[in-house]
Amino acid sequence: MEPLSFDAAQSLWSPAGTYLNTASYGLPPQSAWDALQAALEDWRGGRTSWEHWGIPGEDARASFARLVGVPVETVAIGPNVSTLVGLVAASIPDGSRVLAPDVEFTSLLFPFLVQERRGVTTRLVPAVELAAEIGPEVDVVAFSAVQMATGEVADLDGIASAADEHGALTVVDATQTVGWLPFHASRFDVVAAHAYKWMLSPRGTAFMAIRPERMASVVPHAAGWYAGDDPLQTFFGAPLRLAESARRLDTSPAWFMWVATAAALAVIERIGVEAIHGHDVALANRFRAGLGLGPSDSAIVFCDIEDAAEKLELAGIRAAVRGGRVRTSWHVYNADADVDRALDVLLG
Ligand SMILES: Cc1ncc(COP(=O)(O)O)c(C=O)c1O
Numbered sequence: 279m280e281p282l283s284f285d286a287a288q289s290l291w292s293p294a295g296t297y298l299n300t301a302s303y304g305l306p307p308q309s310a311w312d313a314l315q316a317a318l319e320d321w322r323g324g325r326t327s328w329e330h331w332g333i334p335g336e337d338a339r340a341s342f343a344r345l346v347g348v349p350v351e352t353v354a355i356g357p358n359v360s361t362l363v364g365l366v367a368a369s370i371p372d373g374s375r376v377l378a379p380d381v382e383f384t385s386l387l388f389p390f391l392v393q394e395r396r397g398v399t400t401r402l403v404p405a406v407e408l409a410a411e412i413g414p415e416v417d418v419v420a421f422s423a424v425q426m427a428t429g430e431v432a433d434l435d436g437i438a439s440a441a442d443e444h445g446a447l448t449v450v451d452a453t454q455t456v457g458w459l460p461f462h463a464s465r466f467d468v469v470a471a472h473a474y475k476w477m478l479s480p481r482g483t484a485f486m487a488i489r490p491e492r493m494a495s496v497v498p499h500a501a502g503w504y505a506g507d508d509p510l511q512t513f514f515g516a517p518l519r520l521a522e523s524a525r526r527l528d529t530s531p532a533w534f535m536w537v538a539t540a541a542a543l544a545v546i547e548r549i550g551v552e553a554i555h556g557h558d559v560a561l562a563n564r565f566r567a568g569l570g571l572g573p574s575d576s577a578i579v580f581c582d583i584e585d586a587a588e589k590l591e592l593a594g595i596r597a598a599v600r601g602g603r604v605r606t607s608w609h610v611y612n613a614d615a616d617v618d619r620a621l622d623v624l625l626g
Contacts, residue, residue: 279544279547279548280548281548281549281550282545282548282549284549284553284557284610287307287545287548287549287610288610288611288613290307290308290309290545291305291307291308291610291611292308293305293611295594295595295596296593296594296595296596296616296619296620297596297611297612297616298595298596298597298606298607298608298612298616298620299596299597299598299606299607300475300476300577300607300608300609301426301429301454301475301578301598301605301607302475302598302607303474303475303481304457304474304475304476304477304478304479304609305478305611306478306479306480306538306542307478307541307542307545309541309542309544309545310478310479310538310539310541310542310545311538312541313334313537313538313540313541314480314534314537314538314541317331317533317534317537318534321534328533329510331533331534331536331537332509332531332533332536334533334536334537334539334540334541335355335483335531335533335536335539335540337540337543337544338355338473338483338485338536338539338540338543339353339355339485341540341543341544341546341547342456342471342473342477342485342487342543343487344547345456345457345461345543345546345547345551346452346456346461346462346463346464346469346487347462347463347464348463348464348487351490351522351523351524351525352487352488352489352490352493352523352524353485353486353487353488353524354485354486354487354488354524354525354526354527354528355483355484355485355486355528355529355531355536356484356485356486356527356528356529357482357483357484357529357532358385358472358481358482358484359385359386359451359453359470359471359472359484360384360385360386360388360389361484361500361529362470362484362485362486362527363385363386363389363420363449363451363468363470363486364389364499365486365496365497365498365499365500365527366389366449366468366486366488366496367389367390367392367393367398367449368389368393368497368499369495369496369497370390370393370398370417370418370447371417372396372397372398373396373397373398373399374393374398374399374417374418375398375399375401375415375416375417375418376390376398376399376400376401376416376417376418376419376420377400377401377403377408377411377412377416377418377419377420377446378390378400378401378402378403378408378419378420378421379402379403379404379405379408379421379422379425379432380402380403380404380405381405381425381427382402382405382420382421382422383422383426383451383453385451385453385472386420386421386422386449386451386470387400387420390418390420405421405425405430405432406433408421408432408433408437409433409436409437409439409440410436410440412437412440412441412443412444412446413444414444416441416444416446417446417447418446418447418448418449419437419441419446419447419448419449420448420449420450420451421437421449421450421451422450422451422452422453422454422455423450423451423452423454423455423459423461423469424452424454424455424459424576424578425454426453426454426578427580427605428578428580429454429562429574429576429577429578429579429580429605429607430574430576431459431575431576434461434465438465438466441466447467447468447492448466448467448468449466449467449468449470450463450466450468450469450470451470451471452469452470452471453470453471453472453475453476453484454475454476454578455471455476456471456476456477457475457476457477457478457546457551457554457609458476458551458554458555458558458577458609459551459555459577460551460552460555463487464489466489467488467489467492468486468487468488468489468492469486469487469488470484470485470486470487471484471485471486472484473485473539473542473543476577476609477539477542477543477546478542478545478546478609478610479535479538479539479542479543480535480538480539481535482532482535483531483532483535483536483539486524486527487524488524488527493524493526496527498520498526498527500529501518501520501526501527502529502530503530504525504528504529504530504531505520505521505525505526505527505528505529506519506520506521506525507519507521507522507523507525509530549610554609554610555577557610558577558608558609558610558612559575559576559577559608561608561612561613561614561616561617562574562575562576562577562578562579562606562608563575564614564617565579565606565608565617565620565621566579566581568617568618568621568625569581569583569621569624569625577607577608577609578605578606578607578608579605579606579607579608580603580604580605581603581604582602582603582604583602583604583624583625584602585602586599586602586603586604586624587599589623589624589626590604590623590624592623593619593623595619595620595623597620604624606620
């Protein structure tokens with residue numbers, strides 16, 4: 279794969295203004311946009327057969343596996359985080375005891391909470407206490423590697439080693455992580471991530487990496503033709519023939535979304551996550567410094583600024599504002615000029 283320098287990479291995006299909202303949704307590189315348009319044209323004109331529209335899903339699966347450092351056979355694909363995590367949550371034993379942060383995105387949390395009817399209990403603790411709260415009475419630890427509202431990076435080492443010590447299943451949501459933070463999925467049992475934010479893809483494409491020794495315990499509740507080893511051979515009839523690999527947890531792909539996802543992940547791989555990490559964190563920390571805050575080394579910056587919503591709206595800057603709190607996120611297509619502009623607008 280040919281490396282891509284940062285300067286060359288930045289010409290692949292054309293945001294309409296100052297875009298600081300990747301934690302809500304990321305912007306596609308030109309190559310992903312073009313690939314999507316070409317596939318849509320083929321669809322509109324009925325120009326091709328359909329089988330090759332499955333290939334980008336396989337390319338994307340392989341890219342994701344390389345990005346998080348696991349074998350491709352351990353990665354399942356699906357439409358979103360909750361669908362994939364739901365398979366795992368529905369398969370933990372009755373009466374399992376789950377531990378999770380008290381402020382956790384519901385796509386990770388609800389799949390466990392709906393298991394209450396089977397006697398599954400979920401205890402919520404402050405995120406900073408998660409590692410310390412893992413003890414022999416914890417069966418499952420579910421948490422986001424990067425918190426979606428605040429950008430805080432979880433104590434990944436502490437949680438992984440405490441869970442190992444007590445034999446707890448770790449289920450990680452890496453939606454706000456993969457694409458900017460170097461992250462090794464092999465330290466955890468299950469890692470799910472939706473690609474439409476930091477992986478610069480459309481909504482509707484998600485991955486779940488699962489440790490091989492945990493695979494057999496997860497029931498592929500949504501298995502269909504795509505859960506077979508070769509989906510083109512599992513169109514009709516019994517017996518059940520599931521893939522040996524994590525593909526058994528797949529559901530059939532939304533073709534066109536995967537076309538764009540494969541192209542976007544190829545760009546991320548060509549730039550390199552280390553380089554993206556350096557770039558994103560430098561911008562975020564520069565923004566923080568302008569606000570008089572110390573570095574947090576996260577691509578997401580969360581702060582209180584008076585009248586932020588009005589100021590950003592007037593200046594046409596896209597960020598997430600809830601109440602008086604502003605969440606900015608900094609990614610490949612941002613530059614120092616965006617930091618300076620945001621500071622001018624917010625502090626001026
Ligand atoms: C941490 C996290 N997980 C998941 C999602 C999206 O959930 P789903 O993939 O179920 O749509 C978001 C969206 O904001 C998120 O921030």
